[in-house]
Amino acid sequence: MVYNSINFIVLFPLIFLLYYVIPARYGKARNLFLLVVSYLLYMQWEPVYALILMGVTVVTYWAALRLDGTRRSRAVVTAGVILALLPLVVFKYFNFINDSLSEALSLAGLHFQLPGLNWAVPIGISFFTFQALGYLWDVYYKRQEAERDFLTYALFVSFFPSILSGPINKASLVIPQLKSLRPQYDRAKVTEGLRLILWGMFMKVVVADRVALYVDTVLPNYMYYSGISCFVASVCYTIQIYADFAGYSLMAIGVGKTLGFELTENFRRPYFAVSVTDFWHRWHISLSTWLKDYIYIPMGGSRCSRLRNYWNIFVTFLVSGVWHGANWTFIVWGCMHGICQIVEKMLNQQRCRYGLAGKTVKVIITFLVVNFAWIFFRMPTLGDACGVIARIFDLSLSHAHAVFMPTATDSALMALGVGMLFAKDFLDEFFPCHCRLLDNRRAVVRWSAAVVTLVLILLCGVFSADQFIYAKF
């Protein structure tokens, strides 16, 4: 469900009220209602792709059940993983693999290419596939009991708040909540959920979509703009992707809370990280946890030789890059993050022991490194990414005058949104017990903060952008 759409504003109160009309003692009926809603919302986009969602659900459910009491558990889990990954590979990576192979063959003088697929990628496929695979591996490693109730498991995979762009929830977190009798109405959770939805919406429409106006003007036409403009655009993109994705995650977690569920935390003020390693403890936490649990640790993690450990880190972030998209730009982006973490580990710079000034310097350096890597993430080809970087570091001043200046109104609205986001993150990071507004103890302050946030959303939000960046992954 796209949270910044009229559909959501109309449908969500309806779903919310209908859900709470069902008495808490009928837990299964509530789950069934949520499952039907999840599938209907998924089918809003492309009905036939619900079959893929169902297919991945059935395959992993069946494989997990088969793992119980079989001697050939390795074969079962391998078959389950391959079958579950098949739609993802076909829809997302087939064209990329096909093109890359044919290019490689053409270098050797061989010309062979299979016809490309012209199908849209099922929305959220990377998220629900990884969530289902995580469950399967948890059962395989005996961290999780195989779920026998298909309704519960199907709802775990398709739960509508998180199916589009995560968080990628662990079965051990969500399935017990689905199986337990939830309270009829948890007032504190609903309030907290609404608060998260409100702030998430602010991050998306006031911050992300506003700075996107600068990014979308400059970066696609970087060759006509100065290095300063390209650098500002890259910083704007760094802010955009955070506000967009963290805003979405907050709304997803908020929607889950209003229905009485706790979902995985996904962001923890990532741009205050003191190293790239620290950044990954704060950015897309559900994915980095998944990668750690199912790639890094099974490969040996850090309990092996130094060289092997560096290799494990590199492969983990290579997978992260590949997960984000079928393009060399994502692979380079993933490798850059992997290499940075290896270097930090070699130099013992994963944490900060330098006091306030040192910490400030490290935060700025980390921000710039991450910002640099985002250029590869944003641009459509490696050539374009290198073009932007070359333009930023072009010291000849030959393009110095081609600066893109947004209108005074746009600049002011951009500064307002980014300023508020920075202030909130700064206070949450360094003064977590002070200056709380949306969850202040005094009702007057709480209500005023919520009203002002909503007013700012209406007055400053950009409502013409539909989609979240991560929805395409």
Place this chain on the structure above:
Amino acid sequence: MKRHLFKIAAFFLIVVLLDLATGMVFSRLTGCARGGDTARNEYICNKTSEDILVFGSSRAIHHYNPLIIADSLGLTCYNCGQDGNGAILNYGRYHLISQRYHPKVVIYDVMPLYDLLTGEDNRKFLGWLRPYYDRPGIDSVFAWVDPMEKYKMMSRMYRYNSRFLQILSDCVRPAQEDALKGFQPIEGTLDTLKINPEVIESPQLDSLKISCLKRMIDEADATRFVFVVSPYWYGMDDRLIAPLRDLCRQRGILLLDFSNDPKYVHNDDYFIDGVHLNARGADEFTRDLVKRLRQVCAEVVQDAMSPRLAAISFSKRG
């Protein structure tokens, strides 16, 4: 649960009341704006009375000097061009204007991307019309663009979305004076870096934009439309305006195409970038245009003096 739901409802009630109040304040402030884009938009929609109006995008606002047109043709003129906008906004504005009076001539500067072809999200063209959503016929424009817009427009505050700072500053400290009758010349010389021809690889017609142009023509009872394609530094692929040519031929409307005029193509003296004339180029172009317009305007003056004759001539154009 009931008590909590009541509290949530109370919260939204406060927001609704605030929304209504803020909407009223900004509506009043819009009417009071003393300059800038707010006052200009208000003037175009509610106060114009000129004989000739110029419509179009940034190319209209920077290319047509109303003072030259007025001096040369003896008719009053105002430039209603708007940066980054095209047929959708211009139809809405013309619809609002035609509820008050019918200008004698509308000069419409065509830019294919904004007036004929699919491009950016059409919702972005509704911004300047939002404050006038309640006026007859404007809600239809919003519905054509996106049926969901009517829900957004239920919020009075949203009608001033992204413009409230501009409105406040235009009331308190107006930035621009409108001595040039809406015209905004760009001083300076050609910046070669900004000559980036817009390559439209597979142009697709936007049925909504074209239907807005058609509706504008259909609603122009006593207004004569002249479509103009002003000069481009790099010229323009003639195929891009083929649908407009057909439309003009069908409706008997004059189309003046300067896009590949050798006087302007690749003439660095007249341009600031690939698509915009500088002040010198704009004055020169306006003079050239006026020469071509004399004939039309002579007919208009004659029509105005002889209403019966006018009725005949318009029914012939049918």
